[in-house]
Amino acid sequence: MANFDILEDLKWRGAINQETDPEGLRKYLEEHDDFALYCGTDPTGDSLHIGHLIPFMILKRFQLAGYKPVIIIGGGTGSIGDPSGRSTERVLQSEATIHENEEKLTAQMVKLFGTENFKIVNNREWLGKMSLLAFLRDYGKLFQINNMLNKEVVASRLENGISFTEFSYQILQAIDFYILNRDHGVQMQIGGADQWGNITAGIDLIHRLEGQERPAFGLTIPLMLKADGTKFGKSAGGAVWLDPEKTSPYEFYQFWINQDDRDVVKYLKYFTFLSHEEIDELAEKVKTEPWKREAQKRLAEEVTKFVHGEAGLDEAKTITKALFSGNVKSLTTKQVENALAKAPSADSTSEPKNLVDFLVDAKIESSKRQAREDIKNGAIYINGDRVQDVDFVVDPAAAFDGKFVIVRKGKKKYTLVHVK
Template sequence: MNILEDLEFRGLLYQTTNREGLQKKLDSEPVVLYAGFDPTADSLHIGSLLPILILKRFQLAGHIPLALVGGGTGLIGDPSGKAAERTLNTTDTVSAWSQRLKDQLSRFLDFSDRLPNPAELVNNYDWLGSLNVIEFLRDIGKNFTVNYMLAKDSVDSRITKGISFTEFSYMILQAYDFLQLNQTKNCSLQVGGSDQWGNITAGLELIGKTTDNRAYGITMPLVMKSDGQKFGKTEGGAIWLDPAKTSPYQFYQFWVNTDDQDVIRFIKYFTFLSKEEIGRLEQEVKLQPEKREAQRVLASEVTKLVHGDEALRSAMNITQALFSGNIQELTQAEIEEAFKDVPSTTLENDELSVIDLLVAAGAASSKTQARKDIESGAVTINGNRLNDLENRAADLGRIGGAYLIIRRGKKNYYLIQFNN
């Protein structure tokens, strides 16, 4: 299966310019392509994972990916898909975030010189930062009419609410990126989300007007859940690629909780499983959805891809321990990761009775409620059923020498850490 057929099978081809011409070029030579990632935070999130993996798929097919970090355009702000003006960040902030993004992108693409088609990282601040405004307006700006720019969705959708000249100019800056890479890196293909179509075609327009080169564009669909909710968002916020912002366990849990209606589509988007294996998993979802095999495969594949084998093993170990109730099998590091977002309390006194302990942790609203919950068997501590009202915290044994984990009911967890 060639690269365009593979993308089509996976549902990743949303729009393509001159597909026949692009197919001929892909068949005849290694093609240089790029996708851009603006540093709007100190980490990429899983919304950026799709274009990253598109670059990886092209590299595996023998083509040459450029991962562009928008150190220049990140200072301006892309109006695409935004209802209001972005907050502008300082040059130092964007520069620091650009370096973080470079480090993250390096985890997915192979930059080894030993390859015939090594990937390359580029930063558009290298050419935009020294751009002369007069030359830019005369040589680049004259190629775009205001009418042409107003017709683009990214601008048109903001006209009624207002758009600054700063964000209005973003389209031309991204078009200039494509021209710059076309002339200096022989880049002939830009890929991005469907919200980037206007910016991509603006680049094609500029290349067509200023050179004799042929260039192409591909967009992929914006990822949405079947229930209409935005992909990559949870009650706790965005799902980040940085393990310090979203732990590997949280990351794994996000994927393993995928709805049956979404799981095969997400497997096609975010994994490199074969067509045959995806077909088998699709049958499993239809015939035995309660086993959730497809969700576990999706979670394992993506967590391993983003965080590596060791982090995947830890995430699966935490998941299994919480499911079975064998919490005492977890390491101190795994405890800290698994219960990062549950209510936590730090205590000095381990002479508290278990009733006072439940109240102090917030697991019971009163001593009377704590007593009732213990007597009904609704409380476990460190995975053990609590049934002795006379126990003290010191009698219960700590995980990692520091922690007690209270579970009330099936899903309500509370973490206690002792300083002594």
């Protein structure tokens, strides 16, 4: 049994929305060492994003407290589509795409949870072997249509219509919970607030097949909103992915470091494993010294390290420091590509060109007169060096493997010029 009170910790962090049996869960945790819980994700994409990270942070907390997390990669359920959070039918993917996504998501989970005291299963193992007749006879008979229609996720779709395929999703997810409870000793399912109906359907199925005394619990996480009322998880450029090829560690770090003072303490509680005391100290600094942004820096460091490891965090901090100081010469070509992926960009030939013409052709300056004025005033930097000579010739092959020229105008306005 873990001596750490995980449920009290989750309450302090604002991480509990609904529980099916709070008293029963607490009693079970006090009396048993064998507690296991699960969360699932369908392979509808080749990477998770930080919105997906929300329930998995809870799973990780249970793991750190000594309990056993199980993750379902939904190869079976992912092939038909979860209706949750959607107003229209999901476009089904090919089996090859689903299989490829399964492998990538599995690798991401291993990176987050390690390989000890942790299990990954794929519901294709049991759903893929089940015949239609077995599905209808062994499970479909136990579900009442009127109860299924009352589930919020289904009720919200009735006006626009829902196919039998997506309607049956809650039965498949209930079967998952039953199989994990029966064969893998899993007592609890966790998920987002929109999964409540699916979770309770699973508990009902377990109790029908195994008896009312069978331990089975459900817990959902609150919908996470930003202080401005918008949904957490998106940046100006779209989703913030866990895959470093889709969102670089630098971009990931910047997302967290740019969080609003009104949100940062909530995110420290939710997305880091810092102690209550450390978070309280940082919360006080948000009130007394907000300009130092210490809470945001610590948040960015902790979450980037968790997702991308020490190496990813080091790279993110190296790029951040280089851009802040203007010392971009220290960056590698790959780091430049990551650092300025969202910066204004332009194209240039590989031929050397006078700086004034270069700036005008790249539309960094509106005219040659303005270009000369900014150069003479010391506002123009090429690849990290200030240039005040209007006759300076830009050699695109001089740095970054001849792929880029970095132009900085003023203190912070960077343009990445791609050499063609």
